[in-house]
Amino acid sequence: MATALIILGAGMGTRMNSELPKVLHQIAGAPMLVHAMKSGAALEPDLTVIVAGHGAAAVETAAKAYDPDAVIAQQSEQLGTAHAVAQARGALAGFDGDVIVLYGDTPFIRPETLAAMTAARLTHDIVVLGFVAADPGRYGRLIMKADQLDRIVEFTDATDEERAVTLCNSGVIAAHANTLFDLIDTVGNDNAAGEYYLTDIIGIARAKGLSATVVHCDEAETLGINSRAELSAAEALFQSRARTAAQDDGVTLTAPETVFFAHDTVIGRDAIIEPNVVFGPEVTIESGATIRAFSHLEGCHVSRDAVVGPYARLRPGAELAEGVKIGNFVEIKNAQIAEGAKVNHLSYIGDADIGARANIGAGTITCNYDGVFKHKTVIGADAFIGSNTMLVAPVKIGNAAMTGSGSVITRDVPAGDLAVARARQDNKAGFALRLFEKLRARKAKGA
Numbered sequence: 001m002a003t004a005l006i007i008l009g010a011g012m013g014t015r016m017n018s019e020l021p022k023v024l025h026q027i028a029g030a031p032m033l034v035h036a037m038k039s040g041a042a043l044e045p046d047l048t049v050i051v052a053g054h055g056a057a058a059v060e061t062a063a064k065a066y067d068p069d070a071v072i073a074q075q076s077e078q079l080g081t082a083h084a085v086a087q088a089r090g091a092l093a094g095f096d097g098d099v100i101v102l103y104g105d106t107p108f109i110r111p112e113t114l115a116a117m118t119a120a121r122l123t124h125d126i127v128v129l130g131f132v133a134a135d136p137g138r139y140g141r142l143i144m145k146a147d148q149l150d151r152i153v154e155f156t157d158a159t160d161e162e163r164a165v166t167l168c169n170s171g172v173i174a175a176h177a178n179t180l181f182d183l184i185d186t187v188g189n190d191n192a193a194g195e196y197y198l199t200d201i202i203g204i205a206r207a208k209g210l211s212a213t214v215v216h217c218d219e220a221e222t223l224g225i226n227s228r229a230e231l232s233a234a235e236a237l238f239q240s241r242a243r244t245a246a247q248d249d250g251v252t253l254t255a256p257e258t259v260f261f262a263h264d265t266v267i268g269r270d271a272i273i274e275p276n277v278v279f280g281p282e283v284t285i286e287s288g289a290t291i292r293a294f295s296h297l298e299g300c301h302v303s304r305d306a307v308v309g310p311y312a313r314l315r316p317g318a319e320l321a322e323g324v325k326i327g328n329f330v331e332i333k334n335a336q337i338a339e340g341a342k343v344n345h346l347s348y349i350g351d352a353d354i355g356a357r358a359n360i361g362a363g364t365i366t367c368n369y370d371g372v373f374k375h376k377t378v379i380g381a382d383a384f385i386g387s388n389t390m391l392v393a394p395v396k397i398g399n400a401a402m403t404g405s406g407s408v409i410t411r412d413v414p415a416g417d418l419a420v421a422r423a424r425q426d427n428k429a430g431f432a433l434r435l436f437e438k439l440r441a442r443k444a445k446g447a
Contacts, residue, residue: 001097001098001121002046002095002096002097002098003043003044003045003046003097003098003099003100003118004045004046004047004048004049004092004095004097004098004099004100004177005037005040005043005045005047005048005049005099005100005102006049006051006085006088006092006099006100006101006102007033007036007037007040007048007049007050007051007101007102007103007104008051008081008084008085008101008102008103008104009021009022009023009033009050009051009052009053009059009063009103009104009105010051010052010053010054010056010075010078010084011023011053011054011078011105012053012054012078013025013054013105013226015226015227016226016227016228016231017228019055020055020058021052021054021055021058021059022054022104022105022225022226023036023059023104023105024055024058024059024062025225025231027107027231027234027235027238027263028235028238028239028242028260028261028262028263029262029263029264029280029281030262030263030264030281031062032104032105032107032225032234033050033059033062033063033104033107034062034063034066034263035107035108035263036102036103036104036106036107036109037050037063037066037067037070038066038263039102039107039108039109039110039111039114040100040102040114041067042111042114042115043100043111043114043115043118045100046095046097047069047071047091047092047095048063048067048069048070048071049070049071049072049073049088049091049092050063050070050071050072050073050104051073051074051075051084051085051087051088052072052073052074052075053074053075053076053078056072056074059072059104060072071091073087073088073090073091074087075087079189079195079196080189080193080195080196080197080198081171081195081196081197081198081199082184082187082196082197082198082200082201083195083196084198085101085180085184085198086181086184086196089181092177092181095177096177096178097176097177098118098121098174098175098176098177099174099175099176099177099180100114100117100118100172100173100174101171101172101173101174101180101198102172103171103172103224105224105225105226106170106171106172106222106223106224106225107223107225107234108220108221108222108223108234108237108238109129109170109172109217109221109222110217110221113129113215113217113221116215117129117172117174117215118174120174120213120215121174121175121176123211123213124211124212124213125175125176125179125205125210125211125212126149126173126174126175126179126201126202126205126210126211126212126213127173127174127175127212127213127214127215128142128149128152128169128170128172128173128174128202128212128213128214128215129170129171129172129173129214129215129217129222130142130167130168130169130170130214130215130216130217131167131168131170131216131217131218131219131221131222132166132167132168132216132219133166133168133219134219136163136165136166136168137155138155138156139155139168139169140152140153140154140155140168140169140171140199141153141155141158141162141163141165141167141168141169142165142167142168142169142214143162143165144167144214147213148206148211148212148213149202149206149212149213149214150202150203150206150212151202151203151206152169152197152199152200152202152203153199154191154192154193154197154199156191156192156193157191157192167214168222169199170217170221170222171198171199171222172222173198173201175201179205179210180201183201183204183205184196184198184201186204187200187201187204188200220237223237238261238263239260239261242261242265243256243257243259243261246261246267246273249267249269250269250270251267251268251269251270251271251272251273252270252271252272252273253273254272254273254274254275255274255275255276258275258276258277259273259275259276259277259278259279260277260278260279261279262279262280262281262282262283262298263281264281264282264283265279265283265285266283266284266285267284267285268285268286268287268288268289268304269287270287270288271285271286271287271288271289271290271291272289272290272291273285273291274290274291274292274293274309274310275293275294276293276294277291277292277293277294277295277296277297277309278295278296278297279297279298280296280297280298280299281298281299282298282299282300282316283297283298283299283300283301283302283314284300284301284302285297285302286301286302286303286304286306287304288304288305289302289303289304289305289306289307289308290306290307290308291308291309292307292308292309292310292312293309293310293311294309294310294311295308295309295310295311295312295313295314296312296313296314297313297314297318298314298315298316299314299315299316299317299318300314300315300316300317300318300319300320300332301318301319301320302314302320302324303320303321303322303323303324304322304323305322305323306320306321306322306323306324306325306326307324307325307326308320308326309326309327309328310328311328311329312326312327312328312329312330312331312332313330313331313332314326314331314332315331315332315333315334315350316333316334317333317334317335318332318333318334318335318337319335319336319337320332320337321336321337321338321339321340321341321356322339322340323339323340324337324338324339324340324341324342324343325341325342325343325344326343326344327342327343327344327345328344328345328346329345329346330343330344330345330346330347330348330349331347331348331349331350332349332350333348333349333350333351334350334351334352335349335350335351335352335353335354335366336352336353336354337349337354338353338354338355338356338357338358338381339356339357340356340357341354341355341356341357341358341359341360342358342359342360343360343364344360344362345361345362345363346362346363347360347361347362347363347364347365348364348365348366349364349366349377350366350368350369350374351366351368351374351375351376351377351393352366352368352376352377352378352379352393353376353377353378353379354379355379355380355381355382355383355399356381356382357381357382358379358380358381358382358383358384358385359383359384359385360379360385361384361385361386361387361388361389361405362387362388363387363388363389364385364387364388364389364390364391365389365390365391366391366393367390367391367392367393368393375393375394376393376394377391377393377394377395377396377397378395378396378397379391379396379397380396380397380398380399380400380401380415381399381400382399382400383397383398383399383400383401383402384401384402384403385397385402385403386402386403386404386405386406386407387405387406388405388406389403389404389405389406389407389408389409390407390408390409391403391409392408392409392410395409395410395411395412395413396412396413397409397412397413397419398412398413398414398415398416398417399415399416400415400416401413401414401415401416401417401418401419402417402418402419403418403419403420403421404418404419404420404421404422406422407419407420407421407422408421408422409421
């Protein structure tokens, strides 16, 4: 059966104390909303509808960056969860299939859990995701009757007996689209908050003779994020899971608690990640590579047996081939470094192609920006770039060519040539002694 997602993301997030919409606060380098979309994407939905309100334009931009086909529905007034879901009706007009309602501030529901909900839909009209809470607190309670879910009671409307129930509501619901919207049409707001609760559809459905059930999940999956403290806790939870998953996949983390992953970090088996490494989005590390301590990587690809760091920075567009060595205090940006090349010390390589086995001396800089445009540097295979060389792009260094240390290279260097571009050294005999004597005399006079 066809499946659609409705992801609620209209809340202002007052407790965040932020101009940024709540669902756009990031965990592991991606908005919470994107985490929720990624979970739902595992079901291969035919349509994803994001219900946006506060900061709708920014929410739409983030949603479409992940899924260009996502549809945005507006909720101009926040009148409760049933009202929010109702705003997706137009986007789902004529849709004949199941709908799963997710929340943009609940980012950790596993795809396996959603798959269990779709399986349960084969035998029940409505499926609710529930969890047993260690501290039920103010969660809504799932009230069972025999083997059926009878109703959901919000904490503010629950009796003492109902508040004693520990099976709690996550808010995630699956039903056929027609069933869902028909039930929402009958929801009222006669409750303590004066809102239209999506949870009320269970009692209405049962009164109409429809069946409802609960799929259980771990409480951690349902973690909702409403404050900066909860955002930090969510980040810690993500990182703990990511570190464990990496180790289970055969990655060595010498100090796991100091390594930080992005939501999409990919690391191959037998890679070694030393302490205090930070991965930004869109990083792939192949098997056998080593990322040494205090390195920062984002938007890059590191091939097998390459070594990066310590104290290296790989920026978007950095492509390292097999056996490449990037050393301490080296920055690589939008550059292809071919097999066996070395950039070992204190260098910046940007907008460049570096040939196989080339050696880039300490302090080398590709001068790629003229104040308006970026320009490219090409260095051939087996080239040797002397220390402290400035390569003023656009410029090409041929295969097996060499530059003298301290050179400012502004013209192409043919293959096999040596380029030296610096002033000739001139030694002034005895000048240093005379100069120091003069300076010390001035100091003694208080000059």
